Amino acid sequence: MEKGQRMKIVTRTRAGTITGLMVVVLVLAGLALPAVAPRSLIQDLFFILTMLSLAQVWNLLAGYGGLVSVGQQAFVGIGAYAMFAMVILFGWDPVPAVLVGGVAAVILAVPTAFFAFRLQGAYFAIGTWVIAEVTRLLVAQWKALGGGTGTSLPREATSDIMGVELIRTLFDVREAAARDILAYWLALILTVCIIGGIYWLLKNRLGLALAAVRDNTEAARSVGIDTTRLKWAVFLIAAFATGLIGALIYVQTARISPDAAFSLTDWTAYVIFIVVIGGIGTLEGPIIGVIVFFVLQSALSDYGAWYLLTLGLLAIAVMLFAPKGLWGLIAARTGLRLFPVQRRLVGHDINGGK
């Protein structure tokens, strides 16, 4: 090899750099948005961001890790209840209590994994759902947090959440609106951290291992990949993130009940819909999926049963005709990758760059 023409390995692409710049612009715009946006838009965006975060995490679990869990509502619920417990029982500020939500989810995830990892395929999915149901039933016995009917965050806790005073003076809004803005900002930051974090994991050694295991578990073991440890890592990371999101969602709603916080429909079925529609196993997919989901929800949610039926039919149609989702169609046509992870060798005559 000639000097000065050293080969090196890169993952950066132009599309990736453009994505990076766009993210910076969007985040800055997003942070400034409450200055001009009406409260309802802030609330809608909060919903979109939290659903997007949940979808990205489920996609990490199922799309990259092969762990098709239908029990993620367990971690939403336990995260939310842990946050409530810190506020109501220990007088914490709700915002730092969100972190406790993440920790609580990890603590629940350990026995869940011990149990569910013994199960294969569909049994794993059912196992995770059973654990979520059991957790819901147990939490419903927790009288201090309202038992089966639930409870609300006390007024004195919600009125002096850190930062709310500042937001009130900054934007000249009432307290409830200021709380929405705070929750929205936190959701924006959390979403960026989750997508950025998953992207970072995929670009590093964990991404290689996940892809290797997905392609060929036996061969993965034969090159030294500890497949069990990998599953644990993915499951615990996903639980932590899901717990944080759950807690944050209930900082905004400020009212909780076991049925709502452990809802299979809201926190797992919709999330799976978003991932499947957008494209499983890609970071771009859930972003497209959440937009489609929000549009459908705005248009159809007044129709009750018809709404769910439409979602179901649409998901089935996509699974049959576009198994890689909407982003799969776009990527196949354009070759576009907004979040490039592929390592390429450059500085040499190499064919087959795709």
Added chain:
Amino acid sequence: MTTVLDLIDVSKSFGALKVTDGVSLTVPKGQALGIIGPNGAGKSTLFNLITGNISPDQGRIMLLGQDVTRLPAMKRVRMGVGRSFQIPQPFEGLTVLENLLAAAVYGRGAPEAAVADDCIAILRDTEMLAKANTLAGSLSLLDRKRLELARAMATGPELLLLDEIAGGLTEGECRALIDTIRGLHAKGVTIIWIEHVLHALTSVVERLLVLDFGRVIGIGAPDDIMASKDVREIYLGMEA
């Protein structure tokens, strides 16, 4: 002389079929050992036992003086056992380069940056450099075999197990492959090579083992083995 591998009376059955039958074998460091035998003799199974992909019913397996009989495959890779599969098992969704990086990062327990140059060197040695950015799933059978060898090398093996990687190669490709394996051998890597292409095998190995119905029926210098009557019978039988 240190030994890399010690098999002590190892047996394995699949149902009623005894595929490995009381095999004992010592491989000293730096040796290149060839294994021949008819199809179904249990050659690949012997590899699976050494790598830990399956565990024996009986007997012990020692690696570098340590009993690894109950150690899982991925731990044995870290100890220095690299293997290629007879039927290539690439990570199809990864590129050729990424296949090697995954093997090097996890097989050696080293960061990506530390193994990058070595992976590039292995790609060059195995003539896969031009395909570095190609998805492994779209490779021809031949290139898949090359990738098997390259990926096994990327794990940084002390002991390299090669399962029929020369079959189907052209004469020129076979010579290149022999050069690559000789190069590894010269670096002190211990090699066990299962191969039906006898001239390729005998041009590299200094010791030859014959396996039939799971039993070792001959082991020694290649010339002596090839001259023995038992082996000729089996081989004539196999080639018929």
